[in-house]
Amino acid sequence: MVADTAGFDVIILGGGSGGYAAAFRAAELGMSVALIEKDKVGGTCLHYGCIPTKALLHAAEVADQSRESEQFGVKTSFEGIDMAGVNSYKDGIVARLYKGLQGLVKANKVTLIEGEGKLVAPNAVEVGGTRYEGRNIVLATGSRSRSLPGLEIDGTHVISSYEALTLDRVPASAVVLGGGVIGVEFASVWRSFGADVTIVEALPRLVPAEDEASSKVVERTFRKRGIGFKTGVRFAGVEKRDGGVTVSLENGETIDAEVLLVAVGRGPVTEGLGYEENGVTLDRGFVTTDERLRTSVPNVYAVGDIVPGLQLAHRGFAHGIFVAEQIAGLNPVPVEDAGIPRVTYCDPEVASVGLTEAQAKERLGEDKVESLEYNLAGNGKSQILRTQGFAKLVREKDGPVIGVHLVGARVGELIAEAQLIYNWEALPDEVAQLIHPHPTQSEALGEAHLALAGKPLHVHG
Secondary structure (H helix, E strand, O other), X not given: OOEEOOOEEEEEEOOOHHXXXXXXXXXXOOOOEEEEEOOOOOHHHHHHOHHHHHXXXXXXXXXXXXXXXXXXXXOOOOOOOOHHHHHHHHHHHHHHHHHHHHHHHHHOOOEEEEOOEEEEEOOEEEEOOEEEEEEEEEEOOOEEEOXXXXXXXXXXXXXXXXXXXXXXXXXXXXXXXXXXXXXXXXXXXXXHOOOEEEEEEOOOOOOOOOOHHHHHHHHHHHHHHOOEEEEOXXXXXXXXXXXXXXXXXXOOXXXXXXXXXXXXXXXXXXXXXXXHHHOOOEEOOEEOOOOOOEOOOOOEEEOHHHOOOOOOHHHHHHHHHHHHHHHOOOXXXXXXXHHOOEEEOOOOEEEXXXXXXXXXXXXXXXXXXXXXXXXXXHOHHHHHHXXXXXXXXXXXXXXXXXXXXXXXXXXXXXXXXXHHHHHOXXXXXXHHOOOOXXXXXXXXXXXXXXXXXXXXXOOOO
C-alpha cells in the first residue's frame, strides 16, 4: 500500500545543479519544496563531473609547471604522480563543497527526500512506496555517459568518465573515443600525468562544437604536447587482450592501449521514470519543452541536461532559477543557449559565447559578418604565463558582437565579460571605451575590440 503525504508547492525530481537551484530559489520565494535525490545532492557535476575533473586538470597543470619550471628560472625536480594523493586532494574538494550544499538545503528549509523517485501522476511523485503530491513538478534527472551501440563499458579496460575519475593509477596508454569537451579534458590530464594518449574523433576536428579557428589552435598545441589524435575516422570495434585493449578503426588502423575511455557524449536520464506514461512528451529520450521550460503537461517543468541543448551545469543552474521564478509568477527572461558561456578546461583552455563564424554566416549571410583575431603574443600577461592562443570576435557588420572565442591558459576566467558583451548586444566601439587593468589577460578582449572598432594598438599586421 502506498502512503500519502501532505502536498508541496513544488516537487523537484533530481538534486543536481538544476534541481537544487530550483529548490533554493523556490524556497527563497516562500514556497514549500521537496527535493528528491537518489544519490547525493549536487548530482553529477559536483560528485562525478565538473568539480573532480577540474581538480585533476589543476593537478595536471602543477605537474607540467614542475617539469617546465626551469624556463622561469626556478629549479625543481619532478618525481612523478601519486594518484592516491591526487585523489585525496580531489575528493577533499568535493567533500567540502558537498558539506556546504547540505547546509544550504537545511538553511533553505527544503525537504530532502532520499531515494529513487518516479512520476506517478501529473501532480505526484512516488519514492519508496510513499506518494508525494505537488502543485508543480520539476523534472531534473540529468544525464549519464553514453556509449556506442555494441560497445560495452566494463569499468576496467573500457571505461567512462565515471571510472576515469576514480582510477588509482595513471594508465601507461589510453585511447580516448571522442574529441569533444570530456575527451580532450581527460586526454590533457593523462598526457600531463605521463600517459601516451590518442584521441579518435569521427568529425573532422577536435572540439567540433567550437569555432574552427579554436579547433586549429587546440590541435596545434596538442601536437606539440605529444597528444595523438585521429579526426574524421570512425571507431570500428575493440578487443580485450592481456593488460589492455586493441581498438580498431573503420580505415583499418588499430591502436593498442591500456584503457579505452568512451567519451562520446551524455544521454538524458528519463527512461523508466514514468514521464511518458503521465503525458510528458519525449524526443529521443529528451523532454520537449517550450521556451519557458513547460512540458506537455500543465504545471510540469523540465530543466538541465534532459532538455535538448547545451549540457552544462551552469545552464541547468540557470534553468532551475528560471523555473522557480516562473512558478512564482515573476515572468523571468528565458534562458537562451547561445548566451551561455562554454569552457573546455584542457591545456590550452577554450572558452566561447555566442555564435561561431560559420553559424553567423549561415544565419546572416557571408557578406554580413566580420571577424577579427587578436593573438595573445601581444598580451603581456599571456607572455608572462608562457601561453599562446587568441581572442576572436565575430560581429554583424556595422552591428553588435555576436560571438567571442578564446583559446589559451586561464581564458575560462575571461568568458564572463564576453557573455556580457554578447548578451547586452554591445558594439565594438562601446567595449573599446572600457578600461582593462594592466597587465592582465582581460586586456586581450579590450585590444580585440579596439582593433574591431578601427583603432588597433597592440595588433601586429
